[in-house]
Amino acid sequence: MSLERKLEVYKVCQKHNILIVEDDPYFHLQLPNEDGTPPPPVTSFLKLDTDGRVLRIDSFSKMLMPGSRCSILTANKIFIDNILLYHDLSVHTASGPSQLVLYSLLNQWTSHSLEDGTDKTGFTAWLTALQKHYQKRRDILITAFEENVPRDLCSWNKPTTGMFLWLEINLEKFPNVKASEGMSDSQWCVNLEDLIFDSYLKNCVALAKGHWFMIDQSKLKVGFRATYAFADVDLFVVAAERVGTALKEVHLKLYGDS
Template sequence: MTFLSWSSSNDKGIPELLSWLKQLQVKLHNPPTISYPTSQGQMDICITSGSQDGLCKVFEMIINPGDNVLLNEPVYSGTLQALKPLGCNIINVASDEYGIIPDSLKEVLSKWKPEDSKNPKKNTPKFLYTVPNGNNPTGNSLTSNRKKEIYELARKYDFLIIEDDPYYFLQFSKSWIPTFLSMDVDGRVIRADSFSKVLSSGLRIGFITGPKPLIERVVLHTQVSNLHTSTFTQLLVSQLLHHWGEEGFLAHIERVTDFYRNQKDALLAAANKWLSGLAEWHDPIAGMFLWVKIKGISDVKQLIEEKAIKKEILMLPGNVFYIDSSAPSPYFRASFSLASPEQMDVAFQRLAQLIKESL
């Protein structure tokens, strides 16, 4: 059998994969917009070459130079690198171990009146971007109640919500937190999903879900940039998903999550063993990262980028996850995706010694 490598009808994605993913989104999120007419923001899906590809196209679609956009730092550094060249004003909304703090969002929005959203000269925020589950780098997740408050503020001030959720399937609790997409009655949520964390990052397959008029414009962007996501890769993923079925896919997700849960427990055991009294952290409830604050050191950049690397410890300093990456940060991000429990133990033992020497 021969498959065409390119077809103008496949810019959005191959039909069999799109159909499967649409059914999955309905099963997992049951978006209110699934039955809406196109003019009212009917839910639609397109395939992208990884969720980063889709998010960059969404940002370029929405943002004009000088626009205000909202996010909560620390934030995925790839998002900052995508936003900054677009010339927008990035406004931080404070967050804690439970995600964005609604009162902080209210405070940020208080400089505008709700009716200002109808006047382009008022420059009200275009969107709020957030990673709601297992945030990279903090491992924090936004609670359901906070999501409801945030969504109501989005309705009041008429801005979009970009729900970047690559760690949705890696929630350690058996009860998954409802998504913004599941409560989207207006067609104002654009959701990015990825197979990178649960199948393979090398596949470069993601999908964007959102209002049909906006998804159509993402597809137009695809037509003039990379034409479409690899048909071969889409067919590979589609055949696998159809072979598994929805229940088989979710069973696979459970096995992957069990692996990451065990990895997380091993890293926390090593942290408690070696870093107690030297650092502080919150247990991540999703994802693959631990966000650690070292006590007594205001900026850990040199410690992590120079001294730790010499001891064969690879982690990221916290400053790269902030809008102003030049500002000092006492935080670092540790990943538990690949290291063995033995490697984690040795790494934190060596790090503890470095911290003591630096105090």
């Protein structure tokens, strides 16, 4: 959300006394600009909070150790104290080994800021290196898509944060062939997504269905989420080729050579 939008949301929450839980695990994975300079900082709801109504959640799993099952909660003391009581009566504690590793690592990483204010050995330096790492992987995957995925059948974004790319299917190229059977356009979108997903699996490539993330299941939208965090970069081209093949196969099956 833009800063203006966040301010609007915050005002509504003030008016109706609503708490904001800001679950933002990719905040520290903002990717550098094209010239390698740091991205413009995103303003957290926490920074806008004047009432103590924001509870912010960050995750070490995304920015340090996948699978660590350790997160950070930032909120006013009243919320923290009550959440700790609930925590003690439910899960009791986060992973012990993960906490020990984090404690040891962060103690070693205690910021050794230089006179120019830079941090060349600590947590900030790690995040900077991680952002550049994901930027490189993102660019490799996008290049592979540009060279192997048919642009007339779909489009994709260029993420500025996180580790996922959104692939949007061009519905003009996949019109509802079951409308005469009474299938609505929204039902067709779900059906088409299933067909393409099955074709992906048949071609041995896995993307997440867009409808898994949609609150409104009736949206006339078909898409998939791809990640550039996991696979070996040498496989990105192979994966992109299989995505392209799968889309062409579905289109040929539904519409022939048209």
